[in-house]
Amino acid sequence: MNKMNYAVFFTILSFCILPVLAQDNKKQNKKTSNNRITNLHDFMEDYTKPAMQYFKKTGDRVYLNKILVEVPSLGLDDQREDWKKIVDKSLDSGKAETSCKSCHDLYKKDYKKKFRKREIQIPESLIGLDKEIRAARK
Structure with missing residues (x-):
């Protein structure tokens, strides 16, 4: 894989992982806030x-x-x-x-x-x- 492929791969990966992390963070905030x-x-x-x-x-x-x-x-x-x-x-x-x-x-x-x-x-x-x-x- 060349550098361009790595960049595309990590960009796609980050779009997949970030929503999951954000959702877990919302659950944690819900638990601690109320x-x-x-x-x-x-x-x-x-x-x-x-x-x-x-x-x-x-x-x-x-x-x-x-x-x-x-x-x-x-x-x-x-x-x-x-x-x-x-x-x-x-x-x-x-x-x-x-x-x-x-x-x-x-x-x-x-x-x-x-x-x-x-x-x-x-x-x-x-x-x-x-x-x-x-x-x-x-």
Whole structure:
């Protein structure tokens, strides 16, 4: 191939790749701009983990309790009832933090294999709570 062929080839290639990259960028901007769509892993990292750290630092379960009440709604249809039982049991016992381990023991491996990137809608009642928890931790 001569230099002219390379130039034509790369020009055509760039016209094929740029729209794909732009589309991925729009999806990312959509996710970060309204902060309502995420996946379960990122939700746990952004909400539950800071709430647990706040609890360990202060002994206050308020954020953890708010999040856990909504967690069952994030599960798959056939698992929501079980998730709710786990959460209710831990909240009734006054040990909200135990629900994380209980749920992970039963569902984490399956979720990592099959549902890691599954998009979920962050419940309206939790929008902005992640920022509030981070501010409270300081």
